[in-house]
Amino acid sequence: MTSLAFLIALPLVIAMLLLVFRPRVVRSVIVIAAAVVIAVGSLSLLLPQPGFLSAPFQVPAEYLDWIVLGVELALAAFIFFLGIRHVRHLVSLLALLQAGLAVATEVLFGSRIEVATLIAADRFSLIMAGIVGIVGSLIAVYSLGYMKAYHEHHREYRDRQPLFFFLQFVFLGSMFGVFFANSLPLLLLFWEITTLCSFLLIGYNGTAESRGRAFLALTLNLLGGLAFAGAILFLASTAGTVELDKLISMEKGAALIPAALLAFAGMTKSAQMPFSSWLLGAMVAPTPVSALLHSSTMVKAGVYLVLRLAPLLRGTIPGTMVALVGGMTFLAASLIAISQSDAKRVLAWSTIANLGLIVLCGGIGTYEALWAGILLILFHAVTKALLFLCVGTFEQKTNTRDIESMSGLIMAMPKLSIMIQIGIAGMFLAPFGMLVSKWAVLKALVDSNPLLVIFVVFGSSATLFFWVKWMGKLLEVTKVRQADESGIAGRQWVALGALSAISIGLVGFYPLISAQLIEPYVRGIYGQVAMISQGNFIIMSIMLGMVALFPITFFVYQKNVRVVDAYLGGGNVDSSVLFQGAGGQVKSMEMRNYYLTRLFGERRLSLAGGIACAAFIFVMFGVAL
């Protein structure tokens, strides 16, 4: 039991240490040590330790309620004054409202409510904790190298690395808190801390642009927080409880309103349409922030909550609406990703899309969907973190993150390029993780609501387009370039290598994870479980084996062939890329991927998707009320 509290507290302590010990070397030591401890700690929870999982953690409720409320009010006050100072009155208003709801809950119902289980962990929390523990600590290690180079490149930004690492660890601690808290007010507290961390990290560069984006994120997340607080108040007033496990086991009818409110909070947190704009804006933050907060962990808190509610949402109209929001977001975001050439924006849209898919699973809420949703979280967190860090590394080296400038990366930065390929393959290619999960989603939908299949099939086909063209860009070689991967710190390579290894390893080991963790959890709720048949797993293993041979081709060159120039209509000038152009000039051919902007333009599609999703959300509340 202590280990749960320990996992929450340790990062907070380390955060304090980092704020105190500011020299870089000391920081490195602390961060690396802390990363190891956190990773080991979060993994150790996964080892069978009979008994602890259900053991309640008894703290005198009166104290804790007030402590939680106190911290929450302090946060609200901080945000309130932030809003005042930067003339963002909406932010102040939202903070004020939320604080009001929290106070109202405590004052009106605080004395009547007994919290039986304050923090607890089941297998789902443990999976989430494992993801945060491992991915989070790898990203922290990576940040050490990245932030140093970042500030060398960007002299214009103030070097506030102690704050950066402080926030990162505060964030890690509160993520554990989100996953372990069973008491909803406590969960909301951690939830809001992550929001604040996200706000501060997005605004890290201190420019007007980043501040604007940070406030956008804050506003939308506070909106979710408000719904969350509303859910607590409602729950406290009608059911007399503020515990998550109690909510989930409640009758569907009564629980629908808080469930809808919580689902709404989850959707804002995981940037579903129409709230997706904040996640795009968050891409101004340094890349490790995008990797940690805005793709692999914090946004997962939202879908975590939605998946928690899955049993409540199953078969209800609000549930269907949640699923529709998820499905629509998946489809629209996947299509929009086609039109993006900024690597981080592609990743951001793809993140939104995948979160949508998970929300879709939560909204469906069947055992198959839940199983698929958890698998999606797992695979997506690892692979997307890898991709973000790779893009960050590329940007650090070249000062751009345009996919077009990745042309020929296989020659210029072979290691990095292969890692990106692994990440991309992991995102959509058979037999890698995300495809397996999508497959599971498809099967789950077919049994419950085939209408939703349309989102998945069209969305996945768009996914295929933008990932493959990116892969192609990495592979094509129009200019011979010398390999140069210097200047990337060893710690960065460690993180990248580990994430790549995990991405591949998961494909082989996910049946084990599924059998040990996901299936028992799902069975615990529904009494039945989905899985991939053994025959198919063997076939997929064969495929993986074959694909795994592929990287060999990056190093083996064909002998006994004649190398000739590429076909340029016969106009070649001693080269595969130069041709005799008009006006007597020798021109170089250029190749730019298709972005089909007119068809899949961001503005148009996000508007359409946003309107559709907003409509679904209105219907959700309308029906729930």
Next chain:
Amino acid sequence: MKAFAKSPWVLHYDASSCNGCDIEVVASLTPLYDVERLGVINTGNPKHADIFLVTGSVNAQNLMVLRNLYEQMPEPRVVAAVGICATSGCVFRECYNVMGGVDTVLPVDVYVPGCAARPESIIDGILQAVEILEKKHAYMKSMHGRMKEMTIGRATAVDAPEILALQKIVYQNEAEMYDDWSLAPLRQTLDDLRRDFETRVFIKAVVGGKIIGSVKGIMDGDTAHLSRLVVHPYFWKQGIGTRLVQEVEASFPKAKRFETFTGQKSRHTMEPYQRLGYLPIRQEKVSEHRDRVYFGRDREGA
């Protein structure tokens, strides 16, 4: 097994024809003549083609195009000059912008007569080309098996005629490249070459009893000067040049430094040296279009 006879794929290029022959090439694909009966496909892509049908004569602008397209065809390949313009220039022979028939730049295997060449003649030309394809393939195969048996060793004056012949083939290419037909290796006489053997070391690469590559070298003080690296065009880009250079370097055990020179555009000659670490030293002009680039490197550990 006449593999080529059943599936000759053609590439058609209009060098500077009046269209007449081109129309007839197209017409031979269409219902009345339908060369696809014979497996012929007009690929439009040199990488897929076996037979290069060129119509019209050569001029300054399409010269490089013809070379590029030919270069991009896989062996075995056959060039067919279709029509009189492609053969000799026809009535345009005396125009200021006509260099002559296709054989001024490419090794033409088949000449198809006619102005314009009739579809029947074109089909006949394709069938003749097919025969040549078979022959070339047979030759290719016999050589292919023997590439592994390639031997590299010291050449003697007995080899002089064969080396001279090879040298002329290779430098013909160079001469065209620089438009300079005064190159010494082209004018060299057999006696002259024989005399070289008295002072210089010659290395030869032999496949199936035929010399396909050679290089020579001479000591001057501490430096060994290497020159005239020639490899038969058919065997280019297979590392033979590199092996020849290594071998000739080995025959100067006392040399501390190696030097050589090539023309500024002679990529095929430069490559083996550059691969072995030769760096350019200086460049000097020898004729209007031709520069000489000097390369050198120090022996490892020297």
Next chain:
Amino acid sequence: MSPLDTALLAIVVVVAAPIAGGLLAGIDRKLSARMQSRWGPPLLQPFYDVRKLFRKETIVVRRSQNFYVYFFFVFMVFTAALFFTGGDILLTIFALTLASIFLVLAAYKASSPYSFIGAERELILMMAYEPMVLLAAVGMYLVTRSFIVVDIARSPQLLALRLPGLFIGFVVVLVVKMRKSPFDLAASHHAHQEIVRGITTEFSGRTLALIEIAHWYETTVVLGMAALFFAALPWLAAVAAGCVFFLILLVDNVFARVKWQVALATAWITAAALGVGNILVVFFLR
């Protein structure tokens, strides 16, 4: 089936599928020629072509480009084996996609402008047909409650009767999949196209031969899928596959090549209207 039987069947498929596919390609060329008032090449012409290609010199633009084609080939063989031994149809579709992606990557790797545009267009086409193919599988599941090809094939119901929309939609995307006019944007069978030979521009000799053979496998697999709609009556399935093949051939010869926007719209609208409509009908009438 015992694993041994499956393995034996897989071997038979690996040998027989290209022969069938090659013959179909021969019939295709012969019939096309007849539709164009020509005599046409011999029936075995595709085999002659491949035999010749194996005798050609190997030329490349990038030394590693051919490996991608080898993977394309291997996965295509794998797909055929998976499908005809009665594996999971979704997995078959994924394997087919994986194989196609390798071909696209090969074209990217070759780094020539025309293969590049071919690759981009092929991706658009993949994006176009993918939804319909998946929907077809979903529809089959809704009727037979199984994604396993063997189970679908053994289902006593004539799928085409329950899934007419999906069948028609599938035939439409089959035109895309088999690179036939009006959707032969990425790599046309016919020589004259604005992007030369598209994806295959830079592949020659034995690599091109492998691409050709892989396409034969592909043809058999996709026709097999079409036949699955009639699997309840095996003789009808064979006739249906033949008719579909002939229909596609006919379509190939009576249409101009459309632009990518139309190709994408046709495939998606077909999928959305016929495919989804049919699925909804089946779902609610269940």
Next chain:
Amino acid sequence: MNPREHQTIEEIPAAALLERVQKMRSEGWRLVHAACTRLVADQEVNYCFDRDGQSLDSPDSATLRGMHTLRVRLPMIDPELPSISSFYWPAFLYENEMHDLFGITVKGMAVDFHGHLYTTMVPTPYVTKEPDHGD
């Protein structure tokens, strides 16, 4: 029975060219073609125009046709002309051709190929006249 066209030639000084062409344009003449002729001591540049009837789509406009040529004489050495492509845009092709084949410097062409419209083996091949006729 072959009706021959009525074709008129008007010789003008080079300096008056632009003004004259502008007038032709305002009168609705169409530029048919432009070409040079190398004479013995100098060269002439012909700009040929024709004009249909009052209405372009009058089917019997043939009766009204006629060709009018503006002729400019230029010296053999360093011939120079202003471009008429501001009045007749397509004229740039003829003017580039004059430049490449006859060595005439044409100033202000709408599209200038900078001597790369044709790549010829002999630069400005028409500048020299072959002396012997071979008979």
Next chain:
Amino acid sequence: MGTRTVIPFGPQHPVLPEPIHLDLVLEDEKVVEAIPKIGYVHRGFEKLVEKMDFNELVYVADRICGICAFIHSMAYCQGVEAVMSVEVPPRAEFLRTIWSELARLSSHLLWLGLMADAFGFESLFMQSFRIREKIVDMLEEMTGGRIILGVCRVGGVRRDVPNDALADIVRRVKDLGVEMHRLADVFLQDDSVKHRLVGVGVLIRDQAAELGCVGPMLRASGVSRDTRTLGYAAYGSVDFAPIVEKDGDSYARCAVRIRELFQSVDLVAQAASKIPGGEVGVKVSGYPEGEYHSRCEQPRGEVIHYVKGDGTRYLQRYRVRTPTFANIPALLRMLQGCELADVPVLVLTIDPCISCTER
């Protein structure tokens, strides 16, 4: 890295029967810039006047272009005849008219085939060529040449065709008209063909005139100009009106050419029915002195053969301005902003004959 795709289109390209080169700058598939390079076929035969006398030059004129070979030689001969004031016997003028129209049929059918090929309709290409082959057969029967006829000479034609043979030709051409109707239906009615042609490369009437277009390019934009109305050869004795379409897009150009097929069939029949008897050539003596712009209507539009003689055997200047040369500015205009897939269609829509153009 570029924000655009830059690819070379040609000089060798499967959709281009003749070499031209375009630097295509693309955004996705949209052409934002197309810069041409020509001159691959430039031979410089106009300068041959210095080496060949005016009679020998007919052979060169015959070989300017393989598609309109006959009309080129006819335009040249007419030019010399005008300079030398030679009166050509009427029978020769009628034969010239018949051959011109058959050449137009052959050329338009060729164009239709290549056009079908350009938009990826292979069977239509084959059918067009199948019909064209029959026209070529007729030409071969009458003149001995399939492509390059070599029957025109200064002062008339080299061969006569008996009247019964002409009647036979007329019958066969009329039979072909039936087949051409079926072809025309596909070109003008088929939806997929319309998708590729309608609205592609639109030139409104003023643009077409401004860009100096000639021939079907111009007539498809609503301008009724046809050089045949000048009445050269026997055109003054036959009845016809220029064929005009309004829309100015590729479809309208296709329609003009298709309608001209039937017009040509009719003109062949008219000419054959009105053909007078008599000689087919006169003896020409003396040398040309003077100058003349000879104009004829080729399948692609108005061609100008300018001949200037100074009283010797050798012409002083011979210059050919071909219709394609006049249509190239329009092509450049149309290529801006089209789709990559439209490039071959647009290149073909002007019915390019690069060989004539570059001479």
